[in-house]
Amino acid sequence: MGSPVQGAVGPAAGLSGVGPDGAAPTRRGTELLLLGFAAFVVSAALMLVEANQNEQLTLRIVWYGLAFLALFGAAHWAVRKYAPYADPLILPCVALLNGLGLVMIYRIDLALTEKALRAGEEINNDVPKQILWTALALVLFLAVLIVIRDHRTLTKYNYTFGLAGLFLLALPAVLPNAIAPTINGAKIWLRFGPFSIQPGEFAKILLLIFFAAFLVSKRDLFMVAGRRVLGVDLPRARDLGPILFAWGVSLAVLVFQKDLGTSLLFFGTILVMLYVATERGIWVVVGLTLFVGGCFVAYQLFTHVQQRVANWFDPLSTYADAGGGYQIAQALFGLGTGGVGGTGLGAGRPELVPLANTDFIAAAIGEELGFIGLAALLMVYTLLAMRGMRSALAVRDTFGKLLGGGLSFLLVMQVFVVVGGVTKLIPMTGITAPFLSYGGSSLLANYVLVALLLRISDAARRPQTGVRPRPVAQVPIAEDRTVMVERPPTERPT
């Protein structure tokens, strides 16, 4: 999982600059270089769209590229100032994903505009709004970096975060339809005039922080073995509390908001954090059992769940039904038409898939950039999540580890649920692809996620001073061992 970054000397170290104390390279230069590369890729993608859509090619694209670079330059400056030792790959990956998302949303706007013009309908472009959301998200990103100088301070407010998270999660379900309308079958939005947000997106992060802090403080409880049955240490019934809580909340989300995606994300992430905190696989077994049970019950009770499952098995046979597989089938047609190499950016018909610029943006990318483009995109996500995971491994405090691991997993889980849904690997659940899809709340929440990851990675790579004399980060990651001050080394699991 990555090579040791410390100890690199010579031109690379010079390029990246040296930290304030002169002990370790900060790699901010690398980050800037990669941001420049991301800007170049995004500009080239925009140029392809323009060319393939027979739009006039002007210097406009260069200006857009520079504006993009300026926007992320500001983020880069903030990282340089407030998290100088942060991982240099995280921000460029985000910039690339966000930029390609903007290009794709713009491209779908063009297609929908043409369609609207022909039908004489109102034109509703999403890309200006998404640019605004991106700018807002970067402001929030900055705010998180500035306000939270040390991620451990978050633990102080863990119950506040937990309550706020639950409140936000439950908000759309309890509010009247005037403010919280049911859109596409799910009641997860709050609408204020032209803007709508999904409070659940923020709730995910808040609850994750709460759980990380909660698990760290109550860790010893979960380590106590319960009864031993068939050679397996079962957890004690009263320790099942958190997992039952998570299960209950995700079922509630499923029932009251009809939001399969959030429910799946929430439960999966909490389960993983519980496993990481306790280091005991039995939690995964218990969790999955509960999950399967919950799924079974939900399938029996709710027709919309049954529909999703039927559409998953064979979207082509339910193609013409109401609430049937039309959308998935269109996505599959798009993916199949794209094939290995894709139709080319701007040369496909991604607008044929409903919701192409939100939940189904992966299908649009698979159509126009083909399997190669989709795979490359998944690799960028993997890189992003793995850098997060790497920071979690390297950071010294358990809260940081748990939070970093949870955030990284949440990122991959989102990608898995949405891309898996679009490509018929798992039943479709409506969530957005992080950074790519159109949608303000998703963008804002995921930028907070990234800011926290950067904060943790900064802590992980920051040279030790004062009380911690050992430069932990100089040990190769593969052989890295966490210093556990709470327990004597003999009790460590092997």
Next chain:
Amino acid sequence: MNTPLRRVGLAMLCMIVLLLANATYIQIIKADDYRKDSRNQRVLLEEYSRERGKILARSSNNQIQVLATVQPTNNRLRYLRQYTNGPLYAPVTGFYSTRYGAGGLERAEDEILNGSDDRLFVRRLSDLITGRDPRGGNIELTINPATQLAAYQAMEKQGFAGSVVALNPKTGEVLAMVSTPSYDPNPLSAHNGAAQEKAWREYNADKRKPMLNRAIAETYAPGSTFKLVVAAAALEDGKTKDDQVTATDRIGVGGSELRNYNRGFCNGSQTTVTMETALSLSCNTAFAQLAHDLDEKLPEQAAKFGVGENDLRVPMKVTQSCVGPAAGDQCMTISDPNALYQSGIGQRDVRLTPLQNAQIVATIANGGERMKPQLVKSVLAPDLSEIAKLDEDSLGRAMSRSSADQLRDMMVASEAKTGGDGKTNGLTIASKTGTAETGNDPKNTPPFAWYVAFAPAEDPKIAVAVLVESRDVAATGGKLSAAVGRATINAFLAGGS
């Protein structure tokens, strides 16, 4: 805590690998199924936005005429199909419509024209590399524009409904394929859906059936032109053109009588006449009797000329011509002797397409060897380099050369007795006319008027079949169709191919 974190990291990688594996399955293994699904609009939209190949014809002085081309547009379907001289070539080119699919060559040669044919693979590959949009291949026809135009104008001038088919007897090339009244395929390929619908409704509501390709998609009683087949069978059976046949004025067929056209004896003779005379005067009794005597040999001979063939493509599918009462099993069986009498003069159940009748004369012109009719001279890549070329294809010998020569002489004698306009000095045409009774009340229903011919008789370069669905009860092949046939022949020979 690091061990479970590493495991979670591994699980994350596994999730991504699962996604990649599934994407591979969808986009590589199952891609073709999804791409070709009929509900996938992308294929249709893409096909209509691709630069479709042209349909070309080469005139006698080697000039290329474009029959169907595309014009770039600014709307979503990037190219508009356009037909120059739409109605003139509609039976050949067909139409290409986003709403109603395609017809004619547009359908039969769709893979070449839309560029998906395997023979265009290398070009597609190079298009892919150079980033050029894939284009369709072009098709050059065997049609001779001057001949097509002359035949069409001759029919249109008199407002005839019918068909003219001209073949090169030596190669089987279709020199002209006319069907009147015709339609303009341009509005059907318009990008405006309403315009398409309007044209489609109008054409289909028209009682004169302008969209019916009478040359290959409709069969007609051949009347006296079928006597050529009877004569061929008799010659092959050992008779000569000078052998005597009955000249009687009537033959009893079931409850009724079969008579000559003028209701008298053949050539005024009370006894017999030569077969040549009988053919030139088109005496019904003589050929009814011959057919009766030949029995099984008549359908056999017809089959050698191609009647009953059910898989002929030129490349459009040609409707089966029959001597029997129904397609399929009974197509080539003439059940009872009474039917045999009537079949001998091209009535009862005998039904030929104009193309089939043209094949019969072309075979006689070619010394008895039947060539496969073909409409595509060459398939050209988008850059006009040749990919495939017409391959002359013999479908076997229908009759011996000497029988064919005798039949030719009989047809020359027949032409001498045929009236009508368009005779040219110095040109010997071999021909046969036919007037086929139709309907349940033949005396009051306008007949089909036929004229089949080839010229020059001594070295045939063109064979034609003309069919007119006449509106005049007293019409005959000689009066109506001969002029059209001769105009067609003259136009071709004047071009000096």
